[in-house]
Structures are given as structure tokens and as C-alpha cells.
Amino acid sequence: MQLSIPFSPDQASSYSGRVDALFAFLCVLTILFGAVITLVIIYFAIKYRRRKEDEIPRGVEGSMRLELFWTIGPFLIAMGIFLWGSSLYFTMYRPPDEALEIYIVAKQWMWKFQHLDGQREINELHVPVGRKVKITMTTEDVIHSFFVPAFRIKMDVVPGKYSKVWFEPTKPGRYHLFCAEYCGTGHSRMIGWIDVMEASEYQAWLAGGAAEGSLASSGEKLFQQLACNTCHRSDAQGRGPVLEGLFGKAVQLSDGSTVIADENYIRESILNSQAKIVAGFQKPSIMPTFQGLISEEQVLQLVAYIKSIGTKQPTEGGAAKPQPPTTQQ
Amino acid sequence: MREHIVSPKVYFAVFTALAVFTVVTWSVAKLDLGFLNVVVALTIAVIKATLVVLYFMHVRWSSRLTWVFVCAGFFWLAIMVALTLSDYLTRGWLTVAAP
Amino acid sequence: MATHAGLAHHFDDVEQQREAGTLGMWAFLVTEVMFFGGLFMAYILYRWKYPSEFAVASNSLNVTMGFINTLVLICSSLTMALAVYFSQIGNRRLITVFLLLTMVLGTTFLVIKGFEYHEKYVEHHVPVRFPTYEFKWEPHVSDHAGAHEATSLAVDTGRVEMFFWLYFAMTGVHALHMIIGLGILTTLVIMTRRGRFTPEYHSPVELSGLYWHFVDIVWIFLFPLLYLIGAHLHR
Amino acid sequence: METAAEVVPPRTHYVNARYGVKSWLLTTDHKRIALLYLASVTFFFFVGGFFAVLIRLELLTPQGDLVQAETYNRLFTMHGVVMIFFFLIPAIPAVLGNFLVPLMVGAKDLAFPRINLLSWYIYTLGATFTVIAILLGGVDTGWTFYTPYSSTYSNGNVILTGLGVFIVGFSSILTGLNFIVTIHTMRAPGLTWFRLPLFIWSHYATSLIMILGTPVIAVTILLLALERLAHIGIFDPALGGDPVLFQHLFWFYSHPAVYIMVLPAMGVISELVANMTRKNIFGYKFVAFASIAIAVFGFLVWGHHMFVSTQSVYAGMVFSILSYAVAIPSAVKVFNWTATLYKGSISYNTPMLYAFGFIGFFIIGGMTGLFLAALGVDIHVHDTYFVVAHFHYIMVGGTIMGYLGGLHYWWPKISGRMYPEGWARFAALVIFVGFNLTFFPQFLLGYMGMPRRYYAYPEEFQVLNVMSSAGASILGVGYLIPMIYLIWSMRYGPHASANPWGAFGLEWRTSSPPPTQNFEETPVVTWEAYEFHPREEREALGVMDVLDRTLRPNVNVGDRG
């Protein structure tokens, strides 16, 4: 639904029109209720104004029918808004499976972006128009919040875990990026831009950026440097589980429960190996914890690497390449 | 509403029960019962607390209003716990539900 | 309507005053439930998230002391209840005796608690990060070898520290309530000595009793939740 | 009213019963304690207003050029902390509530007069800590104190401010406790629950929130302070702690707290609407139970402040639907107030003007709450000026209007003098205009995407910000006028009769100002709430009620003349 209302920022994402539509509906509702009640009050106030100082009117009993009417009526309207709002919420917060992936590490007071291909940006993000973009975010210090008014999207970035957000830009342009969660002195300077480019321009931009190898390949290097590969080998001969094909699968844990191996799980496995132990492995995991030894960015690289080998393709970063925009979900 | 005087005998009986329950809860805790450990420990704790509230604190003989207040206290605690956990317990769901 | 020395001017009669006092005390206890409730909420959340760390950390507490303290507190509740009883029937000497007994038991509790805290301090189990003192956690492998050796190792130090943080917060706030309770009891003893209480007017004793029992109830929950969740790890 | 002075003979009442500083600082008279609170919260209102002035000055220009970013952050934090904890939460309950609850239930005092005084001292102690924190440079965490910023990164006086908030919480608990017990046990003979004025119902509901919610913020702030002291704690991700848990605990109190701020004002409005139309309120029981429903449901919705906090999407939905549930009783109240006007005898006195203002602003503020509770929209407007506008509409437009309306309405009872009606209407108008100019543009700013707590902002937001700042200066003047003429009237205003409005309610059946023991003799209630009878009916029924006696101006009950 496309609907443009004054005082709204650009509509530049696939769902910004839908947000505006609900917003417009609520505005109409507010004006309606506001106007009707105000007019009634003014009418009564004039009609029944006090004419004599000691006048006392005859009382009016309450009315059960009216009470029910104005309890149930607003309730139904409210439930309508609730349903509308939540369906939108689901759309906006449920990440699509197929998307261009971007990683963010936020810190006081900057946004650090990492593209899968290895390009890094600070406070400015380039994305192609018409592609779904999925962002995985974490922070090195306090809570921040990723806010792009033109996309109508916002999500907090919380220390100690990954949060995710997605959008599909529909209009090329340059849009504000704000930090919306108060984070200290530089909070209002923690702003940046999202550059939405035509697909061809974007390709050119990608090619122009001097990348030091894709994110996954940096992760792979790290995987060797940190000697992860001594235990995690693709031939199932290591002391740890095989990580190929892990991502997105259900993992059976030693306490009998299962978890889906998503980014947060992999992050936790690396930083706090004792927290969740894979079924069939020794209870105090022999895997050391890497908490405090590697930076958030390095964790991200490792996660990206493990993700890239998750789709059982040859490890050489094939899966990590951005898909062409034609890919259907 | 005149006040009710509880005989010391009742107090001693309740005291004995509390002491016995304390010993029981300690002994049971030493066995490894899996998740039942928590259940047993909390059940006993709730029974003990109820005894104290009903007898030592005289709620058994108190007005309805007192009952309402006692229940409200625990009910509100339950609200806090239940709704907070409604967040934590469902955090993983969205990933699972994704097609 | 007999006017009584204990009757405040704005009440109609002693009955109304007593009712107001009781209701006020219960309303206050409701706030206390919510106050401790915040701590219990945190406990429940992290206990659910990190069960093995909590069990292992709990295992290092001194259960015997905790157990004795539980008994001490239950005894003190009994003596408090009896003090209230004697105030109801107007035996001034026995009110004093039982109030003093309650105080002795309460103090015993605090002294034992003090020893426990000291033990934790020596073991470096106080969860703080100061230049001079830091939390330390060495898995006691040798202590309890055997079937459960494995479990005792499978922990993350940070989460153990979390347990101790909650342990100190919860028992600390509880101990603070005990100290306040002892102050109240002291006042009661003085008031009793001055002959302020009669079978008609003894609300202060009764209300302080409610408070004291409440503090006992908190401990009734703290004991299993803090001390016993790791008890099965020893054999 | 000009001839008032000559009629009134000297009479002892609570103000002139005793003299001297000690007689005020050690008083246990609820009416005097209310005045102590009046002075304190007024002081803090102007402190908070002073910060607001600086905020609005800074926001005149897009570049942050008046103060440093760090200073600005301290300004809005202290503004929020002072306004919420030291002004708005105590404002109506501790001033009007303290004064009126015993009068309205026909009691001599609150159930625990000394605890009432203690609560003022606790308030003062907490305020002292906070003022010291302000003087030492303030605190920069935002009034929400989110961890880990507050626990680890901030370099403001978090602990001192936290201590202030912690302490002042207990004064609020004690006030609530006193009200609950008083309303339960000290009602005059014949005054059944459904004969109580709605002011009492709403204060009862408020008190429930105070005793059930406030301890949770106390313990949360305590944990925060300890975490800051020990450099470690349960909200610290390094230990596996969860910063979001802090938000849960904080909002478990702070959402219900917004109803602590609005329910008393609703009580005032119910009194004003009924008495200024001289009619029983339409649907008395619905309005009464709506207060209780708001208090209870208010505890179930706190997560609507956390829709984008990484809280589970499903929990978000639960909190959203419950937020809509709590909006219904508010709607019921609005409709019943409106219906009460029907066939009333509506006066345009200043209190009634404020009541009209309240209803209008509350509709806008409340309906924009529905925007915020709509999950998909909140993603966009969360932490923008839209939220800022929402809560100022309810808290400044709603509650302060209710507070001022109540203050004017009961001023004759409190001070024994009338305020100057002309000035008062003028001030109400100035406030109305200034308020809208200040805060309406903020809705637009918010939807355009201007985040809150920004001391510098992109240029396209400037025009609306200038409007807002201009409005704030009008608003500031609007607030100064009542302050001046109310103080003036204490000395020079015409003497008020016992019941200058021809209102119902027990408080109008004793003299103005009331004697220390409130009533010459304990009243016995034989009438329903707001049971106004037209003259013919009264004659037929043979009831000569208080109106007949007091509608004649200048007559005080005590005078019996």
C-alpha cells in the first residue's frame, strides 16, 4: 500500500508504505475521536452552561447500554489496531532467508559495517536497491539502536548478543542513519548515511573498494591462527564436532534439548564453550573459551566463516558471494 | 472483629513441623533426583511458608481483607515473573518458526 | 468507649486503631514481597539460564551453617510467636523473656552469617573487582573426585560469580532486615519494661511479630534456593 | 465577594492554630504536611522547568552550540528525574491527596500521621541527595538509567542520584500505605465505598500501584548502584548477565508509575466535572472501577517500552494486546466525563477550564499511546520525539492541568482565600496555547525521525524545533502567573466561604480553612456521592442539604451565622 502523508520521511523500503498506512489510519482515528468528543463537549458546554448561580440541574442516571457501547466499541477498534500492528511487526522483524548480509559492530560512537566481501565502512553503508538486506549487529560497549527513518526500521544493538534487522530499499538515495538508544556523550553524533544505489552502481562500488579478502576468508585465516582447525576438522577426525554443514541445523545438546545453530549460538559456542555442550561430547567441554581473547569483529569473522561452510559447499567462500538480485525467496 | 488468641500448643506443633520439614528438605536435596529436586525443595518451602503465614502470623483467623493482601503480594510477584519469562522463554521461537 | 493510653487522638477507639495497624503492616509486607521479588526474579532468570554453574557454586556454600541458621530462625519465630501470646494474655515478664530470647536467636543467626561471609571472603568468593581484591574461582577437582568430577568442572567462572553476586545480594538484604528487626525488638523490650502493653493494647508487639515472621519466610525460601541446589553433587 | 472581609470573624483553623517553624516542621497534621509538600514539589517543578528551558534553548539551533553534548545529556536526565520522581509522582497525591483524603472520608487525620510526616522527611532526604548530585555535576544516563551505560560507562553521579530515587521511593510507599489504610478503616459512619468521592477511588488505585510497584524500582536501583560500586553485577554481559533484565525490572515499576502520575489527576477531573456541573457523575461505578482496572492492568504492559529492545517478538505481542486492554478503562472515563456534562449546569470557572484542557490533552496523549502500542508503528517512532510528545501531552497537558485545576478548586479550602478569577482564566489560556505550540510540533518531528536525547540534529528539523522552543517560553510564563497570584491571594485574596462553589463532598461541609481536627463533630453520611437535588426536589424530600446553607456566599460553616 502506498500512501504519502505530510511530515513523513521518504518512503524508501518495502514496508515503509505499510507503516505509513497504519499511522495514517491511527491519525484519522485520533482526529475522529478527538473531534467528536471535543464537539460534543463544546455543544454541551454552551447548551447547558450555568445560567443562575444557585441552579441545580436534575440528575441523569447512568446508562448500562451506553457504558457497554463505549467499552466494547473501543475494545474492538483497539483489537483491530493490535492485529494490524502485529502483522506489520512480524513482517518487519522476521528476517528473510535469502538476503544480502551485512554485519555491524557498534561502539561509542560509530557504526562499523562489514560486507561479506570484506569491504569495511564506517558510518556509511552502501546497499543496492531492490535487494533484501539482512544486518547482524552487536556492540562492543553499551546499547545502541540502529534507526533508519526512511526505512521505518529500528532495532537495539545489545552487548553480549547478536540482534538482527532487515529491510529492502526501494528507492535509490541517501538516507539518515541514527543511533536511537541513548549511549553517552556522542549519542547525537553517532549518525551516518545509508546509500541506496542502483544494482549496477553498487557492483561498481563493490569492485572499487579495496577489500582485504572476504569476511569469511578472514574468518578462515583466524580459524587457523587460533588453532580451531586442530579440533574442528572436516573429516570428522578432530576432537571437536565437524562444523561443515552446521549452520541453520538443529543441534542436539548434552542436556537433551536442541537448539538451532544460528549466529547467536555460534557466538556463544566460541565465547562460552561451556554454556551449551553438544551431545556426545565430554561434559566440561575441552574447548577453551575465547571470551576476552578475541574482539567482536573477530568473532563476527569466525561466525561468517562457519556460516559460509554451513551450506556444504567447498570452503572457498562460494556461498559467501552475494547472490544476484534475481534470487527469489 | 475481636482478636483470636492462639494457644502455645499450636505454636509448638507448627514449630515441630517446620523443623521436620527443614531436615527433610536437606536430606532430600542430597539425592540426585534431576528436576524433581527443585520441585521438592520448593514444595516444602511453600508448605513451610504457608504454615508460618497461617499460624504464626494468625492469617488463619484474620479478616478477608488480610487474605486479599497476602494473596495480592504473591500474585503480583507471579505477574512479574511470568511476564518477564514470557520474553525469555520465547526468544528462540522466531528463528525456529521461520520457513 | 474506654479511652486508653495507647489510643492516638485521631482514632475513634482501640479496635479501629488495631485494625489500621494490622492492615498497615500487611500492606507494608506486601511491599517487602515485591522488594525481595526483584531479587528473586533475577535469581529465577539466571538459575534457568545457567543451571550447572549455579549448582556447582551452590555446592561450595556451607550447607551445615545454612541448615543451623534455618533452625535458629525457626526457633526465633517460635519465641516471637510466644512473646505475642504473652502480650495477649498480659504476662509482662514473659513478654520480656521471649523478646530477649528472640533477640538472642536473631543475633546468633547474624553471627553465623558473619562467619559464613568471612569464609567466602577468605576463599575469594566475594564477587567484586577491586585492585586489592578480586573474585577467584578454582574448580575443586580434588575435593570431590568421583562420579561428579566432570560436572564440577563444566562451569564458566563468570556465571559462578553471578551466583555469588545473587547470594550476597539476597542474604545481605535479608540480614539487613534482621538487623532492623533487632532494633525494633529492642524498642519493644523497653516499651514492655515501661509497662506500655496490656491485653487491650499490644499492637506493637503483634505487628513486629508479623515483620519478624516475614523475614523468617524469606529465609525459608533462600535456604533451599541458595544452599541446596548443589547439595546432590557431593556424595 | 468584595464584602467578604467584614463578615468573617477571627477563627482558629489549622493554619493559625499554632505558629513558628517548629509547629510546621514537626506537625503531624495532614493539612500542614500537604503544604510542606506543596512547597517542595513547587520548588522542584521550577528546578525541572529550568532544565527544560535550557534544553529548549539548546535545541533552537541544529548545531549544538549553547552547551556541550555532555552538559545537554545531564540536562535532560536531571529534567526527567526531577520532574518525574520529585515533582509529578508526589504532586497530586502528596499535596491534594494528603490534604483531602481525610477530609473526604470524614476522618480527623490519616491513619498514621507520624508516618505521614516521616514520608515528607524521606522525600526531603532523597531530594537532598539528588540536589547534591546535581550540584556535583549531575548525571547523564537519561531518567531510565539503562545498563550497561549507567553501571559501567557513565561518568556522572549515578550512585548519588540513584540513592536519591531509591530514598524518595519510600516516601511514596508510605504515602500509599497511609491512604490505603485510611480509606479502609477511617471512613465516617455511613460512608460506604460507593458513597466515596471518585477522588478517593482514584487515590486508592494510585496507592495500590505505589505499594506494589515502588519496591521493585527500589531494589533495581539498589542492584544498579551495587553493580557500579563493585564493578560487576547481574546486568553485566561479561558474567552472562542480561542488560535487558534491567529494562524489565525498571519498567515493571515505571510503567505503572505513569498511572501513579495520571490516576490522581483523573480523580481531580472527576470531582471537577461532577461539582462544576452540579450533577452526579455519569456511570459512577464504571468510573470508580475503571481506576482500579487501570491500576491492575497497568502492571501487565510494561514490555511496551521494549518493543525494539531485542525482546522476544511474542512477548512484544502479549504486551501490545495488554496495552490496548488498559486503554479501555481510560476511554470509559473520558466518555463518562463527557456524558456528565449532558443536562448539567456547567460553570466556566478556572478549575473547569483546566478540566476541559485535561480531557482534550488526555485524548491526544492517550490516543498517541495507541500509536506507540501498535507494534509496527512503534518500531519507527520508538525513542523519537513522538514519544516525547506523547508523554508530555499526558503528563504536562494532562496531569499538570489536573493538578492546577485541583489546586484552584481547593485553594479556597486550603488557604481560605479566593484567587483572582480573571488572572486565573488568562493564565489557563496562556498555558493552553503555549503547551500546544511546544509539544504538537514534536509529534511531527518524531514521525519525521528525529531521535530523542539528541543535542544536535540535522537541519531539516530546525523549523519545528524553533516553534517548540517558542512555545516553551510562552508555557513558562503561563506557569509563572498562577504561582504569583496564588501567593498574592494568600494575603490579599477575598475570604472564601465554606463552600464557594456550591459543591458537594464532605470537605465543603467544614469551614475554610478547616480546623485542625477537620470537623467540629464527626460527620454522619446519609447521602450518596454527588447527590445534588434540584431545589423543588429538596423541598419535596424535606432535605435541607449543605447547599442551601452554603450557596449563600461568604458564609463559613464555622460561623453558623
Ligand code: HEA
Ligand atoms: C502519565 C503518564 C502516561 C500515561 C497515562 C500513558 C498512557 C499510555 N501510554 Fe505512555 N508513556 C509515558 C507516560 C504515560 N503514558 C512516558 C513517560 C513514556 C516514555 C518513557 C521513556 O521512554 O522515557 C511513555 C511511553 C509509552 C510507550 C513506549 C514508547 C516507546 O518508547 O517506544 C508506549 C507504547 O505502547 C505507551 C503507550 C501508552 C498507552 C497505550 C497508554 C494508555 O494508558 C492511554 C489510554 C488513553 C486513551 C486511549 C485516550 C482516551 C480514550 C479515547 C479518547 C477513546 C478512544 C479509545 C480507543 C479507540 C481505544 N507509552
Ligand code: HEA
Ligand atoms: C512531569 C514531567 C515533565 C514535565 C512537567 C516536563 C516539562 C517540560 N519538558 Fe520534559 N521530559 C520529561 C518529563 C517532563 N517534562 C521526561 C521524563 C523526559 C525524558 C528525559 C529523558 O530522556 O531521560 C523529558 C524530556 C524532555 C525533552 C526531550 C529531551 C531530549 O530527549 O533530548 C524536552 C525537549 O523539548 C522536554 C521539554 C519540556 C518542556 C518545554 C517542559 C515544560 O512544560 C516546562 C515548563 C516549565 C517551565 C518553563 C518552568 C517555568 C519557570 C520559569 C519560566 C522560570 C525559569 C527560570 C529561568 C529560565 C531562569 N522534556
Ligand code: CUA
Ligand atoms: Cu549509540 Cu546512541
Ligand SMILES: [Cu+2]
Ligand atoms: Cu508505559
